[in-house]
Amino acid sequence: MHSHHLLLEEPIRMASILEPSKPSFFPAMTKIVGTLGPRSRSVETISSCLIAGMSVARFDFSWGDTEFHQETLENLKLAIKSTKKLCAVMLDTGGPELQVVNKTERPISLEAETLVVLTPNQEKEATPNLLPINFSGLSKAVKTGDTIFIGQYLFTGSETTSVWLEVNEVIGEDVVCLIKNSATLSGSLFTLHVSQIRIDLPTLTDKDKEVISTWGARNSIDFLSLSYTRHAEDIRHAREYLSKLGDLNQTQIFAKIENFEGLTHFDEILQEADGIILSRGNLGIDLPPEKVFLFQKAAVYKCNMAGKPAVVTRVVDSMTDNLRPTRAEATDVANAVLDGSDAILLGAETLRGLYPVDTISIVGKICAEAEKVFNQDLYFKKTVKYVGEPMSHLESIASSAVRAAIKVKASVIICFTSSGRAARLIAKYRPTMPVISVVIPRLKTDQLRWTFTGAFEARQSLIVRGLFPMLADPRHSADSTSATNESILKIALDHGKASGIVKSHDRVVVCQKVGDDSVVKIIELED
Ligand SMILES: Nc1ncnc2c1ncn2[C@@H]1O[C@H](COP(=O)(O)OP(=O)(O)O)[C@@H](O)[C@H]1O
Numbered sequence: 032m033h034s035h036h037l038l039l040e041e042p043i044r045m046a047s048i049l050e051p052s053k054p055s056f057f058p059a060m061t062k063i064v065g066t067l068g069p070r071s072r073s074v075e076t077i078s079s080c081l082i083a084g085m086s087v088a089r090f091d092f093s094w095g096d097t098e099f100h101q102e103t104l105e106n107l108k109l110a111i112k113s114t115k116k117l118c119a120v121m122l123d124t125g126g127p128e129l130q131v132v133n134k135t136e137r138p139i140s141l142e143a144e145t146l147v148v149l150t151p152n153q154e155k156e157a158t159p160n161l162l163p164i165n166f167s168g169l170s171k172a173v174k175t176g177d178t179i180f181i182g183q184y185l186f187t188g189s190e191t192t193s194v195w196l197e198v199n200e201v202i203g204e205d206v207v208c209l210i211k212n213s214a215t216l217s218g219s220l221f222t223l224h225v226s227q228i229r230i231d232l233p234t235l236t237d238k239d240k241e242v243i244s245t246w247g248a249r250n251s252i253d254f255l256s257l258s259y260t261r262h263a264e265d266i267r268h269a270r271e272y273l274s275k276l277g278d279l280n281q282t283q284i285f286a287k288i289e290n291f292e293g294l295t296h297f298d299e300i301l302q303e304a305d306g307i308i309l310s311r312g313n314l315g316i317d318l319p320p321e322k323v324f325l326f327q328k329a330a331v332y333k334c335n336m337a338g339k340p341a342v343v344t345r346v347v348d349s350m351t352d353n354l355r356p357t358r359a360e361a362t363d364v365a366n367a368v369l370d371g372s373d374a375i376l377l378g379a380e381t382l383r384g385l386y387p388v389d390t391i392s393i394v395g396k397i398c399a400e401a402e403k404v405f406n407q408d409l410y411f412k413k414t415v416k417y418v419g420e421p422m423s424h425l426e427s428i429a430s431s432a433v434r435a436a437i438k439v440k441a442s443v444i445i446c447f448t449s450s451g452r453a454a455r456l457i458a459k460y461r462p463t464m465p466v467i468s469v470v471i472p473r474l475k476t477d478q479l480r481w482t483f484t485g486a487f488e489a490r491q492s493l494i495v496r497g498l499f500p501m502l503a504d505p506r507h508s509a510d511s512t513s514a515t516n517e518s519i520l521k522i523a524l525d526h527g528k529a530s531g532i533v534k535s536h537d538r539v540v541v542c543q544k545v546g547d548d549s550v551v552k553i554i555e556l557e558d
Pocket residue numbers: 425428446447448449450451452453454471508509510511516542543544545549550
């Protein structure tokens with residue numbers, strides 16, 4: 032096999048594997064999304080998470096009320112202030128999630144080879160033979176032989192608190208199931224996933240709308256993670272809803288692909304969405320185990336070619352209770368990077384895990400190692416070929432900037448942008464060095480007041496591999512005269528120096544507009 036068929040740059044000396052990695056300012060180019068919850072909500076812990084490399088905080092509204100999440104968010108703001116690390120905010124919807132209703136919250140022990148009835152009658156108490164659920168349409172959606180999975184909220188798959196059921200018979204609104212493995216359901220929230228069926232509930236529920244219009248609007252959320260996206264129409268509908276909520280017309284929508292229906296409509300969903308979350312937790316139940324990797328490779332490739340961020344979930348479940356990942360997990364994280372992912376999303380590990388900070392730090396280190404051997408050359412060629420000719424003006428500038436930066440061994444690419452488009456296009460070509468995206472604010476008006484754009488655009492690049500945003504002073508508002516260009520560039524370089532990514536005598540590639548012309552220039556720094 033020729034080296035250009037390999038994912039890795041060749042050859043790798045075995046001895047080099049044992050050399051310790053040099054510490055670097057950026058933990059990794061791959062971004063880390065952390066779900067914040069009981070174990071990760073003090074200012075102190077969140078600060079440590081930011082320092083360890085978390086750049087997006089996910090607030091999961093499957094669980095917890097707006098007050099709880101607001102308190103966590105206020106702590107996040109304090110942590111951002113004290114660490115001076117930027118962090119974007121993601122609201123994750125509950126969506127059409129099926130849940131077991133266990134009012135007493137007493138543990139329920141289910142025994143293998145016995146029967147349990149799932150009933151929509153929520154007045155009933157949960158017992159080892161009867162589990163009330165929050166959905167009355169289940170009996171119409173399933174048939175004998177279907178597989179149902181019940182797991183603790185943010186189930187890790189490796190615990191004895193998850194159970195597999197097989198539908199035995201349907202009686203009226205009740206579904207009688209055979210329990211396949213013994214397990215004890217303990218905890219306050221259990222989710223239910225039926226393999227490969229259609230749940231007749233809206234993707235954006237009334238409760239989701241309520242949360243978005245209150246908590247979401249109040250906090251100008253950067254990302255909406257749309258749980259159980261199944262059609263492109265789901266995205267169009269959510270966008271239409273956001274467009275009426277002031278600032279939220281700037282919120283990016285990430286489609287969470289977590290079942291077979293979403294997978295079937297992947298291409299049309301990708302066209303409408305701003306990014307994709309490969310929700311491997313749920314999808315891992317819909318897909319046979321031997322197909323999971325194939326979905327990941329195909330989906331990440333499509334995202335890469337579209338230049339839209341791909342986020343992979345459920346990577347180091349075992350770190351919820353342990354200080355080190357399993358071998359399989361450590362390898363899986365690296366493979367996600369080699370496949371081309373932009374970000375890794377942590378769930379149970381940061382929300383209720385014992386080691387949220389260590390998890391972020393270890394995942395970041397694995398990502399950084401994988402990035403070093405990522406076959407950029409092969410990736411670049413693949414992308415150029417896919418895009419074809421003639422290339423758009425800006426895409427050609429962006430790919431040339433990456434090529435030039437690699438050829439001259441630049442330590443950083445500095446990209447001026449207002450909309451964020453140019454920086455995203457540069458990231459699409461997966462430069463091996465960090466990109467400082469210098470977001471230049473633009474003055475805009477809604478006929479009532481004047482405001483600056485830029486804050487959303489800067490934070491939204493925090494989920495894109497390799498992009499590190501810097502918001503320019505609004506006094507430098509976008510006129511791209513050479514005097515303002517020069518003064519902003521100087522600030523960006525100082526920022527790069529202060530953060531340790533650029534040093535004296537380094538080469539830097541700059542992407543900017545001079546007058547009406549887009550230029551790529553290579554500069555060599557002095558002392
Ligand atoms: N304020 C600015 N000053 C100088 N160059 C800029 C500015 N904003 C964008 N550019 C450059 O203009 C080109 C178009 O970038 P793009 O991000 O699409 O612009 P916009 O933000 O206006 O949509 C790129 O070469 C980019 O580096």
